[in-house]
Amino acid sequence: PLMRIDIISIFPGYFAALDQSLIGRAIADGLLDVRVHDLRDWTHDRHRTVDDTPYGGGAGMVMKPEPWGEALDALLASRRDDGRLRPSGQGTVRAQEDAASSVTVRREQADGSAPLPVLVVPTPAGIRFTQAMAEEFASASGLAFACGRYEGIDHRVIEWASDRFDVREVSLGDYVLNGGEVATLAMIEAVARLVPGVIGNPESLLEESHSQTVGGLLEAPVYTKPAAWRGLRVPEILLSGNHALIAAWRKEQSETLTRSRRPDLLDGH
Numbered sequence: 001p002l003m004r005i006d007i008i009s010i011f012p013g014y015f016a017a018l019d020q021s022l023i024g025r026a027i028a029d030g031l032l033d034v035r036v037h038d039l040r041d042w043t044h045d046r047h048r049t050v051d052d053t054p055y056g057g058g059a060g061m062v063m064k065p066e067p068w069g070e071a072l073d074a075l076l077a078s079r080r081d082d083g084r085l086r087p088s089g090q091g092t093v094r095a096q097e098d099a100a101s102s103v104t105v106r107r108e109q110a111d112g113s114a115p116l117p118v119l120v121v122p123t124p125a126g127i128r129f130t131q132a133m134a135e136e137f138a139s140a141s142g143l144a145f146a147c148g149r150y151e152g153i154d155h156r157v158i159e160w161a162s163d164r165f166d167v168r169e170v171s172l173g174d175y176v177l178n179g180g181e182v183a184t185l186a187m188i189e190a191v192a193r194l195v196p197g198v199i200g201n202p203e204s205l206l207e208e209s210h211s212q213t214v215g216g217l218l219e220a221p222v223y224t225k226p227a228a229w230r231g232l233r234v235p236e237i238l239l240s241g242n243h244a245l246i247a248a249w250r251k252e253q254s255e256t257l258t259r260s261r262r263p264d265l266l267d268g269h
């Protein structure tokens with residue numbers, strides 16, 4: 001596989017969605033190696049407890065550090081030896097057994113040692129996820145996601161992991177979700193479609209909103225047949241066959257749209 005992605009969550013079922021569509025095909029074709037792990041596999045009590053009350057008081061529960069520590073130990077060990085996590089994940093996305101080919105062991109840091117795998121920790125208190133970040137993750141040597149729930153993960157886990165992983169606390173946007181699973185799905189989709197071969201026609205990646213070729217701006221509106229529909233006509237210029245004019249029209253539309261909806265994207269242009 002070109003990319004191995006590990007996900008640790010107490011709701012592995014969320015990731016069944018990765019079996020669908022283009023990502024599902026990429027997994028089936030062996031381009032992506034997605035492994036979903038249930039955090040509760042690293043608990044040792046009868047109730048498989050992953051949370052406890054917060055120090056300092058306040059509402060809600062906090063994820064205990066011990067199961068996370070063991071899960072991340074297993075992740076690191078799996079990079080070192082046979083590429084398989086123990087206990088093996090029981091996620092709905094099938095684990096690929098072709099462990100030795102994990103990209104994580106192939107690339108090296110400047111000093112010759114293996115690079116730290118990227119560990120993404122979704123949190124509304126993180127740095128905002130962007131297309132640029134997706135592009136960076138798409139070329140990472142290994143990618144793992146730690147999905148928080150409740151009020152989040154005991155912060156010592158992040159501290160401890162920072163010496164062993166390239167830890168990224170990332171927010172999907174300025175709103176609060178119930179857990180890191182949906183944020184992780186969104187990020188994986190954005191990253192995976194940049195992995196060579198996942199999208200059939202790589203040129204379609206070039207013209208999209210936020211991509212460098214449109215200068216990081218929003219994409220112009222798109223149309224298909226019929227040319228007239230419910231009294232509405234497709235902009236004539238798109239029917240003209242004049243590629244230079246069409247490109248100029250799209251550029252102008254793209255700028256107008258960005259100015260009205262996302263003026264922040266125009267900074268630096």
Ligand code: SAM
Nearest residue numbers: 122123124148152171172176177178179180183
């Ligand atoms: N107490 C946390 C705070 O105020 O920052 C919010 C916890 S939230 C209810 C539970 C989990 O959902 C978080 O640990 C994180 O994994 C995930 N989450 C919520 N909103 C998110 C967002 N905007 N981006 C990424 N992850 C998010």
